[in-house]
């Protein structure tokens with residue numbers, strides 16, 4: 110059965126926290142398979158909010174939570190402390206990442222690549238389910254797609270139970286990547302990360318920062334509706350729904366929706382495609 114899950118990020122203000130609690134309550138009502146909580150804070154208390162929100166998801170919302178852990182900014186002691194905290198909250202899923210350069214944060218030296226932290230958790234905390242990240246159109250630092258697949262294979266062999274993709278707007282990228290993974294002997298579920306684009310700012314950020322192919326159809330939507338926020342939102346959600354229908358029809362392992370803390374987007378997607386997820390392969 111295809112899974113449906115959501116990503117949220119911890120807010121950095123009281124208003125944001127109250128809003129996120131409402132978002133999580135709405136997401137809970139959509140019966141997701143799990144909700145993942147990012148870790149992007151720029152403070153020393155790096156994973157504090159991630160653990161707090163994961164605890165809320167797992168225990169108040171009664172939805173399985175997955176905590177993101179960026180390897181570059183965590184020492185072995187940090188990881189031990191965080192995993193013990195997660196255990197106390199009964200959270201046993203982690204999404205292990207390397208992280209990106211952050212000028213305000215001091216890099217630790219224990220884990221150079223995501224695979225190093227994955228191997229550490231696998232060996233010392235075998236009760237945790239481990240997920241890794243992957244890039245259907247190549248991570249910007251990988252020299253080639255061969256490089257990408259070789260490093261991904263190493264990462265999966267270090268202990269991943271599944272992997273989640275970076276967002277993509279062209280499903281052919283996902284299908285090509287899935288084939289390359291199969292050829293390379295990577296046989297864990299590859300969950301598709303989908304981001305419904307609901308405003309111009311978000312669209313521009315994707316165009317500017319992520320190395321994803323932007324199909325003409327998507328550019329046409331932006332060109333036509335950029336001055337009409339409501340129409341752009343509706344077109345963006347419909348575009349994501351089209352992607353999901355195609356992916357589920359083609360036996361994707363799961364859909365992970367980057368909600369950007371917008372529960373109404375997740376609700377609209379679920380209302381339109383909910384029954385697809387009940388059809389067995």
Ligand code: FAD
Nearest residue numbers: 147148177179206207208209222223242248250251260275
């Ligand atoms: P890695 O797997 O370590 O790969 C990074 C690069 O190094 C790749 O080019 C890879 O080919 C190369 N590489 C890997 N292993 C080796 C090796 N042994 N030798 C040489 N090169 C190697 N960031 C956050 O800070 N917080 C988050 O919450 C967060 N959530 C994310 C969720 C998802 C689903 C995704 C896709 C990304 C997320 N990120 C997050 C961003 C992520 O941290 C960055 O994309 C980062 O640049 C790479 O992370 P990674 O885990 O894929 O790294």
